[in-house]
Amino acid sequence: xxxxxxVGALGAExxxxxxxxxxxxxxxxxxRGALFGYQVIVFREQRLSLEQHKNFARQFGPLHVHPYIxxxxxxxxxxxxxxxxxxxDRRVFGExxxxxxxxxxxxxxxSVLYAIETPKQGGDTLFANMYMAYDxxxxxxxxxxxxxxxxxxxxxxxxxPATGLPFEPLRLVNARGEHPVVxxxxxxxxxxxxxxxxxxxxxxxxxxxxxxxxxxxLFRHATQAEFTCRVRWAPGTVTFWDxxxxxxxxxxxxxxxxxxxxxxxxxx
Numbered sequence: 001x002x003x004x005x006x007v008g009a010l011g012a013e014x015x016x017x018x019x020x021x022x023x024x025x026x027x028x029x030x031x032r033g034a035l036f037g038y039q040v041i042v043f044r045e046q047r048l049s050l051e052q053h054k055n056f057a058r059q060f061g062p063l064h065v066h067p068y069i070x071x072x073x074x075x076x077x078x079x080x081x082x083x084x085x086x087x088x089d090r091r092v093f094g095e096x097x098x099x100x101x102x103x104x105x106x107x108x109x110x111s112v113l114y115a116i117e118t119p120k121q122g123g124d125t126l127f128a129n130m131y132m133a134y135d136x137x138x139x140x141x142x143x144x145x146x147x148x149x150x151x152x153x154x155x156x157x158x159x160x161p162a163t164g165l166p167f168e169p170l171r172l173v174n175a176r177g178e179h180p181v182v183x184x185x186x187x188x189x190x191x192x193x194x195x196x197x198x199x200x201x202x203x204x205x206x207x208x209x210x211x212x213x214x215x216x217x218l219f220r221h222a223t224q225a226e227f228t229c230r231v232r233w234a235p236g237t238v239t240f241w242d243x244x245x246x247x248x249x250x251x252x253x254x255x256x257x258x259x260x261x262x263x264x265x266x267x268x
Contacts, residue, residue, distance in 0.1 A: 001014060001015075001016060001017055001027060001030055001031075002014070002015040002016050003015075003034055003038075005038065006038075006040070006042070006229045006230075006231075007228075007229045007230075009128075009129045009132060009226060009227050009228060009229055010038055010039040010040055010127060010128075010129040010132075010227075010228075010229050010246070011038055011039065011040040011041075011042070011127060011229035011231070012034060012038040012040070012041055012042070013041075013042045013043070013044065014031065014034060014041050014042070014043055015044070017031075017043060018046070019043055019046050019048060019052070019056045019238060020046065020047060020048055020049075020052045020056075021052075022055070022059070023056075023059060028059055032060065035060075035110065035240060035241075035242055036185075036187045036188055036242060036245075039127070039129060039131075039241065039242045039245050039246050040127045040229060040231065040239065040240075040241045040242070040246060041239070041240050041241075042231055042237065042238070042239050043237070043238040043239075043240075044234070044236065044237055045236045045237075046114070046236050046237070046238050047236060048114055048238070050074065050077050050080055050262070053080065053112065053114055053262060053264055054077070054079055054080065054264055056112065056238075057112045057264040057265075057266050058266075060109065060110075060266045061109055061266040061267050061268065062266070062267045063079040063264060063265065063266065063267070064079070064101075064108050064265040064266065064267045065078045065079055066081055066101070066265070074262070079264055079265075080262050080263070080264055081262070081263040081264075081265075082260065082261075082262060083113075083260070083261040083262070083263055084258075084259070084260045084261075085123075085252075085254075085258065085259045085260075086258055087255075087256055087257060087258050090255065091252065092250045092252045093250070094198075094248075094249075094250055095250065095252060096197050096198045096249070097128070097196055097197050097198065097219070097222075097223050097247045097248070097249045098196045098197070098198035098199060098247060098248070098249075099130075099194075099196050099199075099243050099244070099246065099247050099248075100243050100265065101265075102152040102177060102179065102194075102196060102199045102200070103152045103153055103154040103175040103176060103177045103199050104175065104177050105177050105178075106267075106268060107177070107179070107243060107244060107268070108243050108265050108266060108267055108268065109242070109243060109244065109266045109267060109268045110240060110241050110242045110243045110244075110265070110266055111240070111241060111243060111263050111264065111265045111266070112238060112239075112240045112263070112264045112265075112266070113125075113238070113239050113240075113241075113261050113262070113263045114237075114238050114261065114262045114263075114264075115233045115234060115235055115236065115237040115238075115260075115261055116235060116260040116261060116262060117235060117258055117259060117260040118233045118234055118235055118237075118259055119254035119257035119258070119259055120257065121254065122251065122253040122254035122257070123233055123250075123251065123253070123254045123257075123259050124230050124231060124232050124233065124251050125230070125231045125233070125239070125248055125249065125250050125251065126223075126228050126229070126230055126231075126248060126249040126251065127228060127229050127230075127231065127241060127246050127247070127248045127249075128222060128223045128224075128227045128228045128246060128247045128248070128249075129227045129228070129245070129246065130192040130193045130194065130222060130245050130246060130247065131185075131190050131191075131192050131245055132226075132227045133192070133193040133218075133221060133222040133224075133227055134182065134191050134192050134193040135191075136221075136227075137193070137221070142182070145181045145182050145193075146181075146182050148180070148181040148182075148203050148204070149178050149179065149180055149181065149203065149204035149205075150178070150179055150180070150181045150194065150195050150200045150202075150203060150204070151176065151177075151178055151200070151201055151202050151203065151204055152176065152177045152178070152179060152196075152199040152200050152201070153175070153176045153177075153199060153201045154175050154199060178204055179194050180194065181193070181194060181195055181203070181218075182194070183244070185244055185245055186244075186268070188245075190245075192244070192245050193218065193221075193222055194244075195215060195218050195219065195222070196219070196222075196247050197215075197219040200215060202215070203215075222247065223247065223249070233259075233261075243265075244268075
């Protein structure tokens with residue numbers, strides 16, 4: 001197994017591996033180590049059926065079923081989200097910096113995103129390293145943040161942001177999770193910054209207005225260019241990210257072209 005780092009901050013490509021078959025125990029351990037070491041791992045030129053996609057992800061934990069229909073699951077495969085931007089769509093799914101479903105009481109381990117159709121140019125995804133975001137804070141800011149708890153909430157839209165059409169059927173509910181702003185990764189034991197601009201609304205015990213100035217600073221700080229890597233997609237690309245130590249941002253720069261991805265998410 002050949003591992004090639006993407007950039008200095010995070011991310012690596014893993015070459016010479018076939019994800020369509022079960023991984024040998026030593027290979028599985030190496031991939032798991034790469035995931036938690038590099039935080040984002042990329043596999044090229046894969047050919048996966050829906051079952052093979054799910055089976056690869058299952059080797060890392062039980063599969064998660066998304067609680068909302070912001071993207072529609074495939075028929076018969078509730079664990080697989082079909083994330084599509086049609087040619088005429090102006091907006092993308094997950095359009096701001098975020099970690100997935102942090103509004104849940106127990107956030108997920110990570111997601112495995114498989115590219116089915118990609119634009120000729122554009123449609124890349126940025127990832128940011130939340131270990132670096134924490135490590136580069138001043139000692140005074142670290143001390144200030146240490147006792148704080150972030151409140152993560154999800155809005156409940158009645159229409160699909162990509163199409164402007166009502167969700168059918170509408171089965172969305174409010175959700176709220178509370179997580180330490182300075183979290184400790186359960187696998188690596190490293191401290192990381194755990195807030196994101198999509199879901200973190202305020203600090204526990206403070207109002208939204210009181211929380212906003214500090215949150216705005218942390219949102220900007222966490223997504224600085226030097227903390228990021230960029231994944232360029234092609235059909236057959238698979239990217240697996242550690243959701244607890246990263247944020248990600250899909251880049252919406254391909255109006256007039258279609259993009260389809262399938263996402264499977266692994267629970268902790």
